Amino acid sequence: MPAQELEILESHACFGGRMARYEHPSRHCQGPMRFAIFIPPHQPGEKLPVLTFLAGLTCSEETFMIKAGAQRYAAELGLILVAPDTSPRNTGIAGENDDWDFGSGAGFYLDATQAPWQAHYQMFSYVTEELPALIARNFPMSAGVQGICGHSMGGHGALVCGLRRPGQYQSLSAFAPVSAPSQTPWGQKAFSRYLGDDTRQWLAYDSLELLKSSGQQHPPILIDQGRADPFLEAELKTEYLETLNDPQIILRWHETYDHSYFFISSFIGEHLNFHARHLGAVPRSPAHD
């Protein structure tokens, strides 16, 4: 039963399990943070693997859970789904709501080093440390059994979290990830303001660079990318990942798919199956009353 550190915002029966949203005070982000969680049907005392999903620009903790249609699969596979918000909000930092691709809704899953952002924008530590510990304390999470997935800015976040913390995540996947943010406009705008002008500091949050230096020693990665994605050419550069010829990366191209959640919902079942396989999830028949 969730303890006092969590304030419940909503809770609903869903595919024999439970869908809920919570708010809690965050130590790293120095303010309230929200997340959504789906708990599949399970036996009393049973522990389950967790898949965290990081959403993209302009999204919140609600977007993935409302639009991706993932709960049906997670209920059958026995996976807990966790979706954090995409940034701290209402921090009081001047200009935090001025841009759709920077500030609120655009935390880029990094630990900012530059004032005034560094006081609150600590999303890397929040997602990789604080949130999993909170989930483990309050929900039936199997200790240390985690995968991470994301879309666009969140695809970048999932790859960066997984590549920087390879012992923590056993499986990584992404939809249309921002793959080389040091070289593209969304990434350059965010990194220069969150991390400063020294571009060497940016490389620690650049999937392409992290993959180059990983020596192919990283968890298995599944990536789906639509060729009709309007952001592919300027912002995502997913094709750069292909040049790595890394056998641990499965990169699938889809001719007619764009950047939307209709694309995500078309392939989310395959991503959940991929994670469930690597996380040793135990399939079940959802019970409906």
Ligand SMILES: N[C@@H](CCC(=O)N[C@@H](CS)C(=O)NCC(=O)O)C(=O)O
């Ligand atoms: N500026 C555009 C683009 C933002 C955008 O496409 N965001 C993607 C992630 S990068 C998304 O998932 N949007 C939410 C949605 O499609 O429901 C907008 O505000 O609609």
